Amino acid sequence: MKKGYWAGAVLLLGFLALGLTTFSRSMTPYVGFDEARKAGRTVQVMGGLEKSSTHYDQATKTLHFTLVDPKTKAILPVAYSDVKPANFEDAVSIVAIGKWQGEELRAEKLLVKCPSKYQGQETEKAYGGGAKS
Amino acid sequence: MSSLSIGYAPGTLAIWFALLSGAATCLVYYRALGLAPAGGAEPSAGYAEAIGFGRRLYAAFALSIVLASVLLMKALLSHDFRLSYVTSYSGRDLPTSFLLSTFWAGQEGSFLLWVFFGALIGFAVYLSAREQEAPVMIVYVLSFLGIVAILAKQPPFRFLAELPADGQGLNPLLQDYWMVIHPPVMFAGFASLSVPFAFALAALWQRRWDGWVVRAMPWALFTLVTLGTAILMGGYWAYKTLGWGGYWAWDPVENTSLVPWLATVALVHGMFLQKTREKHRKINLILAIVAYCCILYGTFLTRSGVLADFSVHSFVDLGITGWLVAIIVGALAIGFGMLAWRWREIPVDPDAAADAEEPFLSRSVLFILAVTLLSASAVVILLGTSSPLITRVTGKPAQVATSFYNITHTPLAAVMALLLAFVPFVSWKGETWGSIGKKAATSSAIGLLAGVVALLAGIRSAKDVMILTFCGAGLAANLETTILFVRRKAIRTMGGYLSHVGVAIMLAGILVSGVYERKEQVTLPKDTPVMVGRHEMTFRRTVLVNDDGVVKLPGELDPAQLADIRAKQAMEVEVKSPGGKVWKAYPKMYVNQRTNQMMANPDVQSTPLLDIYVSPQSYDPGQPAKSEGTVLHLKKGETKLAEGTLVKFLSFDVDMSQMDAGAKVVAVTANFEVGPAGAARPVSPKLIVRLGGGGDQVAEPAPVPGSKASLRMRKASASEGIAEVEVLGLSAAGDTKPATPETFSVDVTTKPLISLVWAGFYILTAGGILAMVRRARDAHRSALV
Numbered sequence: 001m002k003k004g005y006w007a008g009a010v011l012l013l014g015f016l017a018l019g020l021t022t023f024s025r026s027m028t029p030y031v032g033f034d035e036a037r038k039a040g041r042t043v044q045v046m047g048g049l050e051k052s053s054t055h056y057d058q059a060t061k062t063l064h065f066t067l068v069d070p071k072t073k074a075i076l077p078v079a080y081s082d083v084k085p086a087n088f089e090d091a092v093s094i095v096a097i098g099k100w101q102g103e104e105l106r107a108e109k110l111l112v113k114c115p116s117k118y119q120g121q122e123t124e125k126a127y128g129g130g131a132k133s
Numbered sequence: 134m135s136s137l138s139i140g141y142a143p144g145t146l147a148i149w150f151a152l153l154s155g156a157a158t159c160l161v162y163y164r165a166l167g168l169a170p171a172g173g174a175e176p177s178a179g180y181a182e183a184i185g186f187g188r189r190l191y192a193a194f195a196l197s198i199v200l201a202s203v204l205l206m207k208a209l210l211s212h213d214f215r216l217s218y219v220t221s222y223s224g225r226d227l228p229t230s231f232l233l234s235t236f237w238a239g240q241e242g243s244f245l246l247w248v249f250f251g252a253l254i255g256f257a258v259y260l261s262a263r264e265q266e267a268p269v270m271i272v273y274v275l276s277f278l279g280i281v282a283i284l285a286k287q288p289p290f291r292f293l294a295e296l297p298a299d300g301q302g303l304n305p306l307l308q309d310y311w312m313v314i315h316p317p318v319m320f321a322g323f324a325s326l327s328v329p330f331a332f333a334l335a336a337l338w339q340r341r342w343d344g345w346v347v348r349a350m351p352w353a354l355f356t357l358v359t360l361g362t363a364i365l366m367g368g369y370w371a372y373k374t375l376g377w378g379g380y381w382a383w384d385p386v387e388n389t390s391l392v393p394w395l396a397t398v399a400l401v402h403g404m405f406l407q408k409t410r411e412k413h414r415k416i417n418l419i420l421a422i423v424a425y426c427c428i429l430y431g432t433f434l435t436r437s438g439v440l441a442d443f444s445v446h447s448f449v450d451l452g453i454t455g456w457l458v459a460i461i462v463g464a465l466a467i468g469f470g471m472l473a474w475r476w477r478e479i480p481v482d483p484d485a486a487a488d489a490e491e492p493f494l495s496r497s498v499l500f501i502l503a504v505t506l507l508s509a510s511a512v513v514i515l516l517g518t519s520s521p522l523i524t525r526v527t528g529k530p531a532q533v534a535t536s537f538y539n540i541t542h543t544p545l546a547a548v549m550a551l552l553l554a555f556v557p558f559v560s561w562k563g564e565t566w567g568s569i570g571k572k573a574a575t576s577s578a579i580g581l582l583a584g585v586v587a588l589l590a591g592i593r594s595a596k597d598v599m600i601l602t603f604c605g606a607g608l609a610a611n612l613e614t615t616i617l618f619v620r621r622k623a624i625r626t627m628g629g630y631l632s633h634v635g636v637a638i639m640l641a642g643i644l645v646s647g648v649y650e651r652k653e654q655v656t657l658p659k660d661t662p663v664m665v666g667r668h669e670m671t672f673r674r675t676v677l678v679n680d681d682g683v684v685k686l687p688g689e690l691d692p693a694q695l696a697d698i699r700a701k702q703a704m705e706v707e708v709k710s711p712g713g714k715v716w717k718a719y720p721k722m723y724v725n726q727r728t729n730q731m732m733a734n735p736d737v738q739s740t741p742l743l744d745i746y747v748s749p750q751s752y753d754p755g756q757p758a759k760s761e762g763t764v765l766h767l768k769k770g771e772t773k774l775a776e777g778t779l780v781k782f783l784s785f786d787v788d789m790s791q792m793d794a795g796a797k798v799v800a801v802t803a804n805f806e807v808g809p810a811g812a813a814r815p816v817s818p819k820l821i822v823r824l825g826g827g828g829d830q831v832a833e834p835a836p837v838p839g840s841k842a843s844l845r846m847r848k849a850s851a852s853e854g855i856a857e858v859e860v861l862g863l864s865a866a867g868d869t870k871p872a873t874p875e876t877f878s879v880d881v882t883t884k885p886l887i888s889l890v891w892a893g894f895y896i897l898t899a900g901g902i903l904a905m906v907r908r909a910r911d912a913h914r915s916a917l918v
Contacts, residue, residue, distance in 0.1 A: 007498065008505040015506075015545060019513040022533075022540045027520065029531035042534065056751055058878070061654040081654075084750060089731055097534070109535075127220065127293040 028097055033069055033076040037100050045076060045105065046095045054089065064104070067094060077104040085112045142216070142290035144204040151197035151248075152281050158190040159271045159278075166267040184266060188259060191270065195252035198281070202249045205242065205289055209235050214297045218242065218289040224302035226727070228680065228695050234312040235303050240436060240453075241289035243316065244280050250317075250324035251277045258328055261909075262348060264917055268335035269348075276327040276425065279460035283453050305725040305732050311370035315363060319390065322360030323428050326393055328352035329400060330425035330468070333418045337471040342414050342480055343407065344917040349421070350404045351912055353397055354905035356424075358898055360394045365894050374734050379647075380890070383535040385440050388518040389431025392511045396424035399507035401904075405629075406500040409561065414479050415472075416504060422468035427515070429464055433457040440521060492563030499556055506549055513541045539647075547600045550640050553607030553633050554580065557614040573606070576613060580606025583641075592649070600644055607637035628904030635897030642889025646744075650884045654750065657706065659875040668745065669709040672877040675752075678703040678719050701732075704877050706747060708738060720749040720879060739888060746882040755875035762861035764847065769854040776863040778842070781806040781813065785851050797824040801849045803856045807837045814838045818858070820846035834861065 031043045047067030054065045063080045070093070078096050088094075091112040098107035165183035170176045205218070209232055214220045222242070223235040237243040255273060262269040329349045336345035367387065368380030381387060400420040406413050434440050437454035516523075517537050521530040558564070558572040570577075583605025587598050611633040618627035655665050657672035664670075677685050680696035684705070690697045701723040708716045721734040735748035763775040767782035774780075786802040801820045806813035818835040834845040841862040848857035 005501065007493075008501050011502065011548065012505050012509050015509040015513065015541065018544065019509075019516060019541050022537050023516060023520070026534040026537040026540070027524065027531045028534055029524070029529050031529070044532065056878075058656055082652075084733075127217075127295045127297055 033067075033072075033074045036076060036105060039100065042097065042099045042108070044095055044097045046093055047076065048093055049089070049091055050075065067096065078107050079104045080107040080110055082108070082110075085110050088112055142204075142288070142292065144201045144208075144290035145285075145288040147197045147201040147204065148281065148284050148288055148290075151194050151201065152278065152285050154190055154193040154197060155274050155278050155281060158187055158194050158274050161190055162187040162267045162271045162274075166271075169267060187267070187270065191255060191259065191274065194274065195255055198245075198248050198252040201284075201290075202236075202245055205245060206233070206236055208290075209233075212300070214300055215292050216289070217291045217293050220293060220297050220300045222300070222303055224300040224727070226699070227303055227308070228699070230310065230313050231303060231308050234307065234316070237316045237320070238303055238307055238312075239289070241284065241287055243320065244284055245289060246317065247320045247323050248277050248280050248284065250321040251327060254321075254324055254328065258331070258352075261351070261912065262332070262335075265332065265335050265339070265341060265345065265348060268338050269331045272334045273327055273331035276330060276464070277324075279456070279463065283456050283460075286456065287453060302727045305727075306375065309370065309374050311366060311374065315366040315370055318359055318366060319363035322356055322363050322390075322394075325352060325356040325359060326397070326425050326428050329356070329397070329421040333421035334468065334471055337418060337475045340475070340478065341917075343411060346404045346407050346417060347912050347915050347917060350401070350408070351905050351909035353401050353404060353421075354901055354908055356397045357394070357401055358901040358905060360390060360397065361894070361901070362898060364390050364394060365891075369891070373737055379650075379884075380887075383517070383538045385518050386435050388514050389427070389434055392431065392515050392518070393424045393427040395507050395511040395514070396420055396427055399504045399511070400424060402500055402503045402507070406497065406504075410497055412481070413501070415476075415481075418472060418479070420504075420508070422472065426461065426464050426468060427511075429457070429461045430515075431518075433461055434518065434522075494559060494565065494569065495563040496556070496559050496561045499552055499559055502552055503549075506545060506552070510542065510545050513545075514538065517541075543596065543600075546640055546644070547596075547603060550600055550603035550607050550637060553637050554603055554610050556633065557610045557630060573610060576606050576609035579609035580604075583608075592645075594648075597644060597648060601641055604637045604641040604644075608634055608641075611637065625903065625907050625910075628900045628902075628907060630900070631903060632897045632900030635893045635895070635900060637893070638889050638896060639893030642886050642891075642893055646884045646887035646890060650882055652880060652882045654878065654880050656876050656878045659755070659877075661874075662709075665881045666883060667711045668881075670747075670879075670881070671707040671709075672875075673705040673707055673717075676703055676705050676719070677701065678721060684719065701734075703736075704749065704752065704879075706736075706877070706879070708745060708747070716745075718745075718747045720747045722749040722752055741888050742885065744884040744887045746880075746884060748880040748882070750878040750880055752878070753873065753876045755873045758872040762845070762859045763863065764857065764859050767856050767858065775860040778807060778860070778863055779809060779813070780844075780858070780860060782856050782858070785849060785854070785856070786817075787851055798822070799824060801846070801851060803846055803849060803858065805844060805858070807842070807844070816844050818844045818846045820849050 028042045028044050029039075031039060031045060033045060033047070036043050036045050045067065047069050050066040050068045054063065056063050061081060063084055065078055065080075067076045067078055068074070069076075078098070080096070080098075088110070093113045095111035095113070096105060096107040097109040097111075098105050100106075161183060165180055165187055168177055168180040168183055170180060207213075208216050208219050209223050210229070212219070212223070212225060218239055218241060219235075222238040223232055227235070235242075237246045255270070258273055259266050259270050329352055332345040332349035332352070336342065364387070365380075367390075371382070372380040397420075400417060403413060403417040403420055407417055433454070437457055439454075517533045520533045524531040554573065554576060555569065558569050580602045584598050584602035587601040592598055592601070611630045614630045615627050615634060618624065618630065651666060653665055655663055655670070657663050657670060659672055659674075662669045662671045677687060677690060677700040679685060679690070679694070679700040683696075684703070685697070685700060690700055692698065701721045703719040703721040703723075706718040706720065708718055710716070716738045718736040718738065720736045721732070723732055725732050733749045735746055737747070738745045765773050765775055765780060767773060767780070769782060769784060772779055772781040783804040783806060786804065788800040788802070789797070791798045791800060799822045801822065802817050803820070805816045805818075807816050808814050814837060816835050816837050819833040820830055821833065822830045832846045834843045836843045843861050845859045845861060846856065847859055848855075850856075
């Protein structure tokens with residue numbers, strides 16, 4: 001029986017060790033556009049979609065677009081070759097996870113934030129109230 | 134409109150009443166606790182009376198929650214746009230089924246739905262708690278009061294100052310039948326997590342070290358079934374209609390429901406062990422407390438806005454973050470505080486001598502390993518999901534890549550599958566390697582066969598072949614045992630083995646469909662077959678698919694039918710399999726009228742061996758061949774360059790004297806100078822506009838003297854003095870642009886054996902339900918003290 005506990009403990013420690021080492025290795029930090037260009041590793045950036053910067057390249061099957069930093073107005077070109085997320089064009093902001101490669105950020109994953117998430121508050125702004133019940 | 138904002142909505146009053154009656158329920162049950170009969174004695178009249186009063190107060194609590202829910206639903210169904218919540222999440226363009234789902238489209242409504250299920254489940258809880266009713270109900274009601282308090286602070290019954298004519302509508306992504314069914318099942322599962330928590334704390338409080346397990350076990354199985362079903366439904370929804378490319382993305386929202394589920398699965402195993410061996414009490418108490426705290430923590434992660442930058446579907450902060458933190462801290466403090474308080478009193482080993490003799494290769498050990506693995510999985514996922522919070526402490530918040538979960542869970546899955554293959558052959562008494570080997574001969578052979586099949590199918594990764602071998606053996610071993618139980622007419626007790634059959638199938642499906650999916654992006658010109666892998670795909674036409682899934686052409690729509698009004702544009706793509714079977718796929722691509730969002734839904738052809746997943750990427754209607762020069766917009770006196778030639782716009786001459794077939798005609802002559810300064814030549818193209826008749830216009834181009842070029846007017850605005858003119862014949866390549874074909878670009882993904890994920894899950898759930906029924910029966914029959 002005691003051996004059972006030991007086996008469990010060894011397994012648990014093994015997985016936790018694997019978890020922790022993988023954890024630090026697969027971390028993708030949130031960075032600004034300048035840092036994303038220099039980082040040399042997979043990072044996350046967030047920005048607004050620059051209107052009419054979207055361009056789909058049929059030959060390479062890649063979506064190219066430009067992100068704009070809402071504060072500094074800096075821009076960052078992004079390329080993405082996976083399935084385009086629904087309502088990409090209407091995104092309030094886009095999070096791109098990827099690595100800088102020469103002239104653009106090659107994104108592996110996009111997270112799209114849509115205006116609908118802010119629905120509730122907008123309604124009360126538009127029609128007044130939220131007047132206590 | 135001032136009358137709108139006066140007074141409290143009945144729904145808000147109901148919530149406040151629930152808060153008060155909930156608190157009163159706890160107090161009365163606490164009073165009953167003091168009158169509880171001591172060990173086996175007949176309950177006193179005072180105790181029975183106090184319990185009866187407690188139940189009536191609980192009914193008042195639960196019915197006020199139900200009333201609030203009914204009022205919100207009524208407001209939504211009757212389009213009562215005075216309410217901010219109704220305006221924010223619903224609209225007149227929704228069919229009834231989607232109107233129902235607007236109830237839980239927002240934060241307040243989904244909190245209410247959670248408490249609603251809690252209120253209903255509570256009636257069954259006090260009946261099933263029996264001798265433990267008073268302490269269990271106190272903790273149970275308390276576990277919901279925090280959320281009721283949030284609802285009282287932020288009720289979904291807030292009025293607007295003005296009455297809008299229509300609501301903002303439901304987020305088009307949520308307009309789906311899965312949205313009607315998935316959240317209720319999910320919140321029923323969330324609510325049921327309070328039950329094992331309540332029993333565990335009551336056990337600590339009343340020192341009922343084993344009785345609580347008997348009573349709470351069917352509830353833990355209920356959570357396992359409901360929460361598991363909800364998680365899978367969410368995955369299926371993401372896969373089939375949302376077009377996220379798969380059923381699982383390791384998104385925080387998904388993870389935060391998976392972690393309590395894993396903790397509950399561990400708890401079920403631990404409870405089984407405790408029931409049979411009467412030990413390992415501490416681990417079950419910890420798991421029950423942790424599972425409930427995890428659901429609160431998950432709610433905090435996804436609703437406080439802390440993960441707003443890291444999740445596809447996390448909510449923004451509603452101003453309740455502080456409340457959520459307080460509730461979590463409270464639950465942790467009470468839970469672990471009570472554990473610490475009673476820790477030394479919890480009997481560890483009633484029979485130390487017997488324990489020492491328990492052999493290594495016994496079922497106890499396998500159960501301990503199962504609990505360990507499931508807990509390790511939960512901890513690792515929790516760690517990954519919390520990464521933005523953990524890293525925030527030391528610097529910039531960062532998130533782990535999804536590869537983190539895949540890397541850590543591959544060995545976990547391998548060991549789990551291996552354990553599954555052993556479980557049926559290892560008795561409590563213990564085995565030798567030889568005796569296991571003898572019993573597992575058949576299933577091991579089947580496992581090896583599965584490995585060979587995997588190799589033949591082209592799987593070359595040793596790791597994958599190994600896991601599939603284990604899955605095969607696990608499936609065979611548990612199936613063998615299940616069949617044995619059926620033969621012995623012991624169907625009621627085979628739930629565990631049946632679940633394991635499902636798990637082995639699911640693991641194989643998850644592995645193969647995930648690792649061996651193939652993705653390809655193709656552009657399909659209209660009516661031109663394109664080979665995609667081994668399938669021939671042909672884009673035929675654009676059609677409309679209505680809400681009932683009927684394919685129609687624009688002329689066939691019935692404007693009297695809401696389903697037809699809501700019809701969506703889809704592309705008809707013929708998919709021909711290598712066997713010659715033809716299937717028509719209808720991936721949808723349409724613009725949501727209300728939000729102007731471009732929406733895309735994939736279409737999937739499912740066969741037992743392979744799913745073909747067609748996801749729209751872009752649609753180009755194509756253009757006929759046309760002659761087009763350089764278009765210039767010029768103000769009076771302005772000069773612009775067209776292909777190296779200067780064009781200056783001078784003035785308009787407007788002639789309104791002409792009539793044509795009774796309609797008034799305006800002839801506009803635009804005067805230009807074309808060519809370098811000094812050598813410019815005047816050119817005067819005309820534009821003749823018929824007034825009244827829809828504004829038809831005819832352009833009369835004018836040649837540029839001494840060249841092949843000519844000018845053609847496209848638009849004239851005499852009042853603003855702006856001319857839009859096309860310069861033709863300047864380009865050496867000619868002005869004719871070739872026709873572009875109508876094309877449809879799609880992502881085509883093939884996912885082998887994804888059907889095993891669903892099939893395995895059905896079997897797992899069937900096993901869970903069998904076990905739940907059995908344990909409920911056990912609990913009902915056992916009189917405990």
